[in-house]
Amino acid sequence: MNNNRFRLYHTDGCHLCELAQALIEQALLEGAQVSYQLIDICDQQTLADKYGTSIPVFSDGQRDLNWPFDLEQLQQFIGSSV
16 A cells, blocks of 8 residues: 555545545555545544535545545546655
């Protein structure tokens, strides 16, 4: 796995977040060499303020990929971040 640490900002019970996570898992199955962690925005008020109306958001720490995104957009985002 690449050293890049991606994050998926989400919250429990978010159907769109589940769709985004499924796309990330699909990208990994198709050979994307990255690791990511799930970050629940409800755990930190600053994250809730920042992402509360835009989750799911996939981030590389510098840039955010906001929903909606598809597999191709996700793969391009990952590829441009490594």
